[in-house]
Amino acid sequence: MGKKSFFEPISGFELPRFAGMPTFMRLPHVDLNHDKITEVDIGIIGAPWDAGTTNRPGPRHGPRQVRDMSTMIRAQHGVSNLRPFDLKNCADLGDIAPNPASLEDSLKRIESYFSKIKDLNILPLTVGGDHLCSLPILRSLSKTEPVGLIQFDSHTDLFHSYFDGQMYTHGTPFRRAIEENLIDPKRTVQVGIRGTNYDNEDRDFAKSEGIRIITIEEFFERGIPDVISEVKSIVGDEKTYLSYDIDFIDPAFAPGTGTPEVGGPNSFQALDVVRKLNGLNLIGADVVEISPPFDPSGGTAFLGSSVLFEILCIMVK
Numbered sequence: 001m002g003k004k005s006f007f008e009p010i011s012g013f014e015l016p017r018f019a020g021m022p023t024f025m026r027l028p029h030v031d032l033n034h035d036k037i038t039e040v041d042i043g044i045i046g047a048p049w050d051a052g053t054t055n056r057p058g059p060r061h062g063p064r065q066v067r068d069m070s071t072m073i074r075a076q077h078g079v080s081n082l083r084p085f086d087l088k089n090c091a092d093l094g095d096i097a098p099n100p101a102s103l104e105d106s107l108k109r110i111e112s113y114f115s116k117i118k119d120l121n122i123l124p125l126t127v128g129g130d131h132l133c134s135l136p137i138l139r140s141l142s143k144t145e146p147v148g149l150i151q152f153d154s155h156t157d158l159f160h161s162y163f164d165g166q167m168y169t170h171g172t173p174f175r176r177a178i179e180e181n182l183i184d185p186k187r188t189v190q191v192g193i194r195g196t197n198y199d200n201e202d203r204d205f206a207k208s209e210g211i212r213i214i215t216i217e218e219f220f221e222r223g224i225p226d227v228i229s230e231v232k233s234i235v236g237d238e239k240t241y242l243s244y245d246i247d248f249i250d251p252a253f254a255p256g257t258g259t260p261e262v263g264g265p266n267s268f269q270a271l272d273v274v275r276k277l278n279g280l281n282l283i284g285a286d287v288v289e290i291s292p293p294f295d296p297s298g299g300t301a302f303l304g305s306s307v308l309f310e311i312l313c314i315m316v317k
């Protein structure tokens, strides 16, 4: 072991993992006013906001439970032996402050926060929050040029509007992102899509724009290596954002989410899809829709933190 760096997570040999104040993966807490902020390479950020939720709310409580459960994570990857914290300066940047009484203001607050992150050259790894959080993040990160998108989800989140013409919900972020030229539809791929539908409006839009949808049936028929190799070829070497909705995973393994769909991947497969995604040109990533009120045991948040760690391991390379 080398010399101890400020950015190293607290080891379980130094302070037991059940002790101390929980930050993401026991990393140092470095907010935007901290004098070490300019040294951060990768920032893990909480977005405790779920005003886009149309059915069962709760992801506003996600970041806090994920921080708690993420203290279970050790510094070395179990398969590759990679030690991400030795390679990049990682820190818990704390939470964005949304406006709990205003959706519009919260969208602005999240966008302005991530513009600062972008100016600081920090690679953001965000913990939601519901899936509408991804829209203001993309508004700041890909303002100047559209990026590719890899989305693990059981839903497309490509709907035009919901309930009397509401344009901003967790079912519409990527429709808005395409309208606003934040993501390139030809470099957008959605994996794990399944479940009952109101209609085919989202799928028709995807088809007309050239978005690639890999349904769960195709996912299981072809297998993970083949599917992930296609995902990589769709986004290529250009800038790409990764968005991981926890409802991609089967509710037997991730019950703590607002819009579960049965017939999904297990927890091994949930991690394996990310592990096989190495070599991307990522500009940021998020894990969203973890809803602690629907899983007080914390199992979903633990799986979510494990997905975060897998993403971190592909981000440092």
Ligand code: MN
Pocket (backbone or CB within 6 Å): 131, 153, 155, 157, 170, 245, 289
């Ligand atoms: Mn989603």
Ligand code: MN
Pocket (backbone or CB within 6 Å): 153, 154, 155, 245, 247, 248, 259, 289
């Ligand atoms: Mn979903």
